[in-house]
Amino acid sequence: MSATLTKQPLTTERSSSYAARIDHVSKSFGRPGAQQQVLDDIALDVAPGEFVCLLGASGCGKSTLLNLVAGLDKPTAGSIDVPGGRPALMFQEHALFPWLTAGKNIELALRMRGVPRGSRRTEAERLLGLVRLNGSYGKRVHELSGGMRQRVALARALAQDSKLLLMDEPFAALDAITRDVLHDELTRIWAETHVSVLFVTHNVREAVRLAQRVVLLSSRPGRIAREWDVEIPQPRRIEDAAVADLSVEITEQLRGEIRRHGQH
Amino acid sequence: MASTDTRSPGDPEPQHAASASPIDAGNTVNTVNAGRPGGAGGKGSAAGASDQLAGLEAGLDALETHTKTRVPLGRVLLDQVLPPVVAVALVLIAWQLAYHFEVKPHYQLPSPAEVARALQDKWLDGTLLGYVWESLSRGALGFAASLIIGTPLGLVVARVWFVRAAIGPILSGLQSLPSVAWVPAAIIWFGLTNSTIYAVVLLGAVPSIANGLVAGVDQIPPLFLRAGRTIGATGFAGIRHVLLPAALPGYIAGLKQGWAFSWRSLMAAELIATSPELGTGLGQLLDQARVDSDMSLVLAAILLILIVGIGIELLIFAPIERRVLRSRGLLASNR
Structure with missing residues (x-):
């Protein structure tokens, strides 16, 4: 034990x-x-x-x-x-920024981590794929269901590449x-x-x-x-x-x- | 507690292997590749389970996402344009009736047609747009200056507690002070110059823009700020990427009100500060018409001031506000 x-x-x-x-x-x-x-x-x-x-x-x-x-x-x-x-930290509420799309939310975390501009988009798409939200890059937060929002939030948390x-x-x-x-x-x-x-x-x-x-x-x-x-x-x-x-x-x-x- | 765990608590290659192995228990497929069917040959039960999960998830997503239908243009016209047109028509009819029954003598209450004629005269001698432009350019310049002063001011008041405690109440108090009250003081300070007019506009608009930003910042859910800090958006990056965009709806509401205050203050200033050296704006036109006892022109000038004020709000601020709110899902999508 x-x-x-x-x-x-x-x-x-x-x-x-x-x-x-x-x-x-x-x-x-x-x-x-x-x-x-x-x-x-x-x-x-x-x-x-x-x-x-x-x-x-x-x-x-x-x-x-x-x-x-x-x-x-x-x-x-x-x-x-x-x-x-x-x-990385994930909350009960998704805490995604409503002024950004799902993809841009992830890209902001990448940007804060210092990922160069050129590779952010690809990396964001990869992370969305990881939570099985391919094709949701351009979706606004309010267009996603509760479960999808939490998955984007998870992708954003993973974008920090924290251990x-x-x-x-x-x-x-x-x-x-x-x-x-x-x-x-x-x-x-x-x-x-x-x-x-x-x-x-x-x-x-x-x-x-x-x-x-x-x-x-x-x-x-x-x-x-x-x-x-x-x-x-x-x-x-x-x-x-x-x-x-x-x-x-x-x-x-x-x-x-x-x-x-x-x-x- | 089942005993099938392959991990021994002190395993030297500690948790990576341990974390993957229980999942693999009972089949030979590598779980890491299981999400891509067909990628790693062989269809084990884990790959099947993963496919099923993906399908399940896609189904849930589809069930919970609603597709919105666009409202047809004809419907929009009917819903949005017809009511105000009816209201204006009713006002015109009432006005015409009041004129017809001589509620006031004709020289005090001209008919809608006479006012329209006064407007037409000014249009035909080519001065109408000049008045409008004079006022509009002053308004725009004054508003722009208020924006440049009011934005950092609001940000400092919102974020620095000492500044807030010191000037916050004064700033919101200033909003209830009619800016026309500043006109006499400004005339004494600056004389009958453009400076007087701009001073009055600034004193009217800066507080409401700053207050709008303060309100916008205050209404930010603390969760956004926490989320911003966790992803590393601190300091200036935090202000730029989290604080300002989060405060944008309140800020825009403040700008809208700031414009209304600018325009009102400007008219008050133009109405009082008239001199040959100053260009003639709508306020001066109004004052001139009063001096000439030209009631048709007085009403025409009032009408122009109203139209410009509403027009700017409708053509510039309303679309910006609607766009910001809609992109955040804050606009109740009608019906």
Whole structure:
């Protein structure tokens, strides 16, 4: 059950030992004296190419943690190291820019990465092909369905060519059918790109469907309650018995964590 | 927890192999190529599954994308042009009736035909376009200057909290000050010159352009700014590629209002600041007609001022605004 995957010093290249290291990170908000602790001593490594799901009820600080890893906020204590440069981040909302076409949204990310003008178009088309949206280059964001928007958002995140992809409940707002299809897509793209994924969700089944490792956070403050290595072979389906079994186990634990908050 | 995973937790070639291998379990096809049927020979179940997924996805996309039909031109004319034409016709009829029944004596309320004749006279002696051009060029120049001053001003007020706290309230307060109030002050400062006119136009238009930009920036969903920062659009690139385009709808609304304020201020200034050295614009024409007690010409001048104001809005600002909103899907596509 332990998830320390980086024990032996196998390579000299520092960047290959982990894609992200969250080193005893705590985070509090508010003024000194009236502080609220959101995260308490989180220690977590994401190995290169690994798919980790962060699971927890509301108030566990999942999104706060993701913001810290993304560099959008600073931890109160501890440190975060992302050797591969600025991680890509995908939100629950697609966050695509409505004044640009699908293709141009991707090209903006390429441009910010420093890709020369001449090769941006080709690269954007390739990424759209990767999320199976060939032919949507010139589409406006509002002309795309919810699932298509999230796929463009995924393509834009991949355009950053980051070693680490952070996903903040990216499929939570989608209907069940679309979400199911996007799970398949994400699994396929993850296997193709070898990107490391840190995926935040409150959906236990989703976590078990996708992840190699599920990390359960307790709430207020967020602490790592338990971890599971998910050894069910891919491609998994959300209906698989093995997925269901592990989901039951994790849900029990999650409910236990939540119940603690009802007792004073 | 199934035990078919081929990965050992401390595998030296760590996760790339580990991530691909569970997918391959049970068949020999390389998953990486599975998305391109026919590319790597042999049809395994993974390739089939991938094809199925692609088909499923294409089906979902097709179901959820709606094709829009274009509204035929005749329909547009009927919907958009007919109502205002009817309204204008009704006003003309009411006017004619008021003239007919002498609600006011004829020298105070001329008929529509007399006003049209006054316009025609000015057209025939070739001065009409001159008045319009004089005012229009002043308006355009004043507006352009307001744009150049108001845009950076609005940006600074929107993004620098100290500046905002300092002059934000004054800037929005200035909007409610009728710019005609500046005319006496401007005449004392600059005399009866073009500077007076431009000063009044600027004082009227700059606040509304700046305020429009501030409102536009304030209405940007924070998510856009976060998304911009994650893809690395920070600093100047962030302003150029995220902040300004995101604020564009509010900014254009501000420009529209800025033009209305420019035009109004200009007319107020022209009406009061009349002198032989100044060119004769529509405001001066209006004042001259009043001095001559030529009511037909007074009404004709008012009509011209109205037409120019509406015309600029309709021919320049409305299409720009519609284009921006439509491209973002913000325009309720009618019916």
